Amino acid sequence: MSDVKRVVLAYSGGLDTSVIAKWLEVERGCEVVTFTADLGQGEEIEPARDKARAMGIPDKHIFIEDVREEFVRDYVFPMMRANARYEGDYLLGTSIARPLISKRLVEIAHETGADAIAHGATGKGNDQVRFELSAYALDPDIKVIAPWREWDLTSRTALIAWAEKHQIAVPKDKRGESPFSTDANLLHTSSEGKVLEDPWEETPGYVYSRTVDPEDAPDTPEYITIDFERGDGVALNGEAMSPAGLLAALNDLGRKHGIGRLDLVENRFVGMKSRGMYETPGGEIYARAHRGIEQITLDGGAAHMKDELMPRYAELIYNGFWFAPEREMLQAAIDHSQQRVSGTVRLKLYKGNASVVGRKSPQSLYSEAHVTFEDDAGAYDQQDAHGFIRLNALRLKLLAKRNSVT
Secondary structure, eight states, X not given: OTTOOEEXXXXXXXXXHHHHHHHHHHTTOOEEEEEEEESSOSSOOTHHHHHHHHTTOOGGGEEEEEOHHHHIIIIIHHHHHTTOOBTTTBOOTTGGGHHHHHHHHHHHHHHHTOSEEEOOOOTTSSHHHHHHHHHHHHOTTOEEEOGXXXXXXXXXXXXXHHHHHTTOOOOGGGTSOOSOEEEEXXXXXXXXXXXXXXXXXXXXXGGOOSSOOGGGSOSSOEEEEEEEETTEEEEETTEEOOHHHHHXXXXXXXXXXXXXXXXXXXXXXXXXXXXXEEEOHHHHHHHXXXXXXXXXXXXXXXXXXXXXHHXXXXXXXXXXXXXXXXXXXXXXXXXXXXXXXXXXXXXXXXXXXXXXXXXXXXXXXXXXXXXXXXXXXXXXXXXXXXXXXXXXXXXXXXXXXXXXXX
């Protein structure tokens, strides 16, 4: 990639991406443009501007953007309409953020005349795949630089030594080996590595940052309501909220009640198993509420079909195929299913659990007249079940007769 003159870097302002910014300049001779996304990670991102300036990057090449609403509206909510959980548990908090970052990297590259984009993902993880598949789907000619797959800075000591050599400030808390690594956004916080690498050992309490210990959560349950329109949450306790505002408010409730902790050993796309600890407080509440409203508004056949499609849909997001046609095809079917998924869900939050305890909707398919144990006033003729059972039993009877004589 000797022809790369300008590169857009996904920049957090931390030590690793600061080293990458300088490395791109020194070792690759590139002019660097930085992009820092506010995805609701819970920390100030504006200091990234000063850090980029300190490395000589001009203001016109420093992009810092608040993308929280876009993140929840265009990525998290569509995913939640599918009830997506990777390998049955993981709410895909890291996975779903990568397509948005890649989209903005490519757009900024076009805006600034850059030849390439760059990221700080390692060669062992999933994020390198997600960043790059998304970028290539949006611009097949874009070039991607992944320093962790190229340079020889393979240890923390080497990284710090290179930083000091090139006058990059190294915070005191970065000089020792971190006990674990984290990634955060408005949907979740993930922690991996070091103290979490032995899957037999329980996650230490100090790893958790977004939820109180369920044992220390309030002894009194809290009841809330979430209103849905066409499959998306629109209000909390009757108060209308934007997508990001709703998720942020649910995060606060989830933190208080210790909801959304997950200790998971997952199968990475690159082939290895990894153990991580995820905290998705608001997302867990929201996901349970969404299933609750679907229970009374979604036809049984459609609901079961969605459940069959969900593992494939979740795997596509996990593996980085958000912009692939098969994900878009599945999304179209999922979105079609949500046209009448509107109403209100009541939940009970208590000691790490978010339980659906009530649901109502003007679009409800639930008929008390048909399911009552009392007189149904002719709504359902129980004699109809006789023929229904006989027809469904026919092939089973034929199989049983054949098998009894062979």
